[in-house]
Amino acid sequence: MTDVICPLCGKPNPPDLDECMYCQAPLKTGGFIAPPESESELSSSPSTSNKPGEAEQKAPEPSASSDLEQSIPDWLKQTEADFLDLSEVKPEEPSPAELSGQFDSLLSPPSTPPSSKENAIDDDWLASLLDEAGVGKPEPPSLQEQAPEEALKEPEPEPGSEMYEEGANLAVEGSTEEEQLSPTQPAEKPDWLKNLEASSTIKLEGDLFSGEPEPIEPAVNEIPEEKAQDQTPLPDWIAKTGSIEPPPSPQEPAESPIAPAELPNWLEALRPTETVSPSAPVEDLSGADIVTAGPLVGLRGVISAHPSAIRPQKPPTYSIKLRVTDEQQARVEMMKELLANEEKPTPLASRPIITSRNIFRLIVAVVLLLPMVWMIISGSQQASTPQPGNIPGVVDFTQQIQKLPSGAPVLMAFDYEAGFSGELNIAVTNVLIQLMNKSAYLTLVATTPTGPALAESLIKNASSSLVGTSGAYSNYADLGYVPGGTMGLLGLAKSPRSILPYSLESDNVWEGAPLNAIASIKDFSAVIVLTNDPDTARIWIEQAGPLLQEAGTPLLMVTSSQAEPLIRPYFEAKPAQVQGLIAGLAGGLAYGRTVGNLQQNGIWDAFSVGVTVSFLIILIGSIAGVVSKMLAASKKEN
């Protein structure tokens, strides 16, 4: 079964389809192609009467014939010519005069031989025109025009009566250059020629041969070619037209009732390219539903205009779950692991507890402390205790204490830290004992928070070591802590009553003797400052010193070894701002020797051995450090 060629896109379609499956153009209707003329209605020559409107319809005929000629390859033309030469009946190549006659025959109805079939002319208007013009029906010996309906009815033409005729497009296009074949029997075309014509993209309307009609395919319009019997004057442009070869009979497949239209070049040029060609469908709509109702009936893949086709319905629910493939999931897990490792705090590498530094530190501690502990335990007394005359300030201190009258009010400032008790307690205890022996009224103050507790503790210890007394020493008043540092000291110096109105036991000690006579710090008999901090000592000297110097009240100090270099210039100044100084362990022992309370508990030997070992450690450590660095540097260089 031969495919039907779509008149629009030119693609083959199955013959049972009504529409082209590519571009949905109707295959069975006229479309662009006029139905083929039947033999009976075929008019051999068109009427020459030019009625209004007819000339327009006739105008395109010359170009159609020329296009038809151009579409026929030259070898085919030659072959046809040879064949016709061999046959009895040759289609005469009309001369220019004959051309005009042929044109006239086109205009007038052709005279058909009784034996030839009459080519039907589809266009009734042409037939009517020809009748009016008095032109007989043409005698298309070889050209036949068949309408699709007549094509169905028409019997197969005799092979011998086949002739080439111009196609029906000549009649449609209004070509005046119609060849009218001689009413003689047209030469029978060979089958291969017919097939060639049938496969041509431009088919003639109707069957030129009175041969096998195609009931389905569009008929090829054929223009009967007949001699112009009635030569009518033709327009010049028709006369100029070249010889028209009898067009080959279209080899129509038996199934194609409608011949495809011959498109002009300019229309061909407008055909869209393949990429956007409407002939090529964007998507395969072969599986789409065909619209069965509405104006778009028969089309595929369109929205049906039928009301029932558009029903409001709930939109389909789509899953919001992300479709993740296994590979993607694996990658997500990998990314999560990477990020989790970034967020995890990297545990710090634990530092080793035992390092060379720690070992060295341990060795230093053991070497330093062990001999000292041994000295204290053994109560060694090998080292000679310091002499008071060799320690500057001790003798003056002793003298100042001895000058104090009995029961004199003495201000004692406990401004040293509890950690320095080991160094200062020897000197402080001896001073307290001396003052207690003189029954001095001790007024205790402190500019450190731990001072009052330290003072109370020392008073109790000192009173227990007094000779010839029972019970604790009570001739004292502990006024407590003086806040505010220098400001508090300045306030104490100017007005101790307002700064410290009560004692630690909440007693108003300023009302009783001897403190009732005290208005300012200079009213005390002596001021003794016990401190380990050189800054504290300097503050006392700078804030209370001027007032004390005015009244001639001695300022005595018991300090640590670290403060002695800074305080000693105040003692050695002239006039001296510090009238007595006991510094460090050596000063305390020297003062103890002075008052006859030398403590022989191995502390001086321990101090001596500690100093010696420290000296050796620093010396050897420094030398060893330098040597090791030099060795390391030389190794690097090597």
Place this chain on the structure above:
Amino acid sequence: MDQVLSSITNYLGVLFILLCLGLILFYLLSDRGRAKLNLRSIQAFIHFRREVDLAVEAGKRLHISLGRGSINDLQGGSAFIGLTILDRCARAASNSDKPPVTTSGEGVITVLSQDTLRSTYRSLAAEERYDPTNARMTGLTPLAYAAGTMPAIHDEQISTNIFVGHFGTEIALLTEAGERNQSLTVAGSDSIPAQAVIYATSDEPLLGEELYAAGAYLGAGGAHSASLRMQDILRWVLVVAIMVGSILKLLGILS
């Protein structure tokens, strides 16, 4: 002559104060718009800036210890310098994960350090980062203060320790703790024994007036640069005065 000297002595303090004030105001007003003061390089401040940046990048803390000096004493001056350094450190480390922690051994300094931190974060519009417990008092006595500060050095992931204020010899305990923690120690004190210990135990010591120049080196403001220039001038004035007085004493003019 003696009367002149005695009158000078009476008002010497006022004159000295007025001279210092005048110089500060003069340099403060004249240095506005001028280029940055050209200061000699102090290794401690170079390392200080670098370590602050490293601490921020490494996500570690800065530890600023303000000492135990009271603002009621002469030792308060070093405490105020410590507060200035605290302000600069808090600004530099404002975008750090771990804000700086400050310790002190005196109640007033503790309150002031809290106030400094709060105002610094407020000026940076980061008041939510302020935590009052980041400014803490660790002890009332010097050794108690040292004993309370050592755990802060060990436990708070400190990268740099800055000891600026009034310290005694107990600072050796703190610098040793910093060395055990493998953190840098920058230390400065107004106490002479402490400076001797700092020289021996600290990585970057600040001796003498270098401590009081911290504000100018860290860009704390024009007033710090102006006061630094005032100190330079007055130092020469005092040197000349000491030399003149020594000569006069030698000649017997001064009794």
Place this chain on the structure above:
Amino acid sequence: MKKILPITNAIIAVISGIFVLLGYFFPGVFGGIQSTLIGWAIILAAFALLLGIFNLAMVHWKKIASSKSGNINSMVLLISLVVTILIVSINGPAGSWSLWVFNSFQVPVEVSLLAVLAVILVYAGARLLAHRPKWNTILFLVTVLVVLLGSAPLFFIGEITPLSIVRGWLTQVPAIAGARGLLIGVALGTVATGLRILIGADRPYGG
């Protein structure tokens, strides 16, 4: 309010500082105001001490509440603080129990820390030259060794008199001279700091 308060703080600080300073130089005129202001400062300093203790307690309480490592030490501290306050409140600051707590805990702990300090200083002196190999360091170490030798008689050797004399000269002349220079510089710095606060250029009080 946020803008007014810093200015008010600055004005109060400046005026108070000026009056106290003038009270030193003109006691007859400004002595009374100075004494009043100093009295207020002493009271505030005492209250600040209590505030510091409260801050200490809060820090360690937070440490316990956050369950960080080392919170057992914080717990011991808080318990000790509470127990000591109770004992001293009941027994009095000069009571036997109060003194027992002081003599049994405070004094031994501080003395031990000072002993550790001595070991640390010796160790630091031993590695100073390796850590900082400079001529200053050599001078420093020589001074340390001379002072050490002159402080006490050497064991098994006895007192070396020349060393004692050298030590005396060293500590009283070059060391004190250097210390005085440092102290003058510190004093200048302190003056500058104080004046910056007096003119309001430096506001450590959060203004």
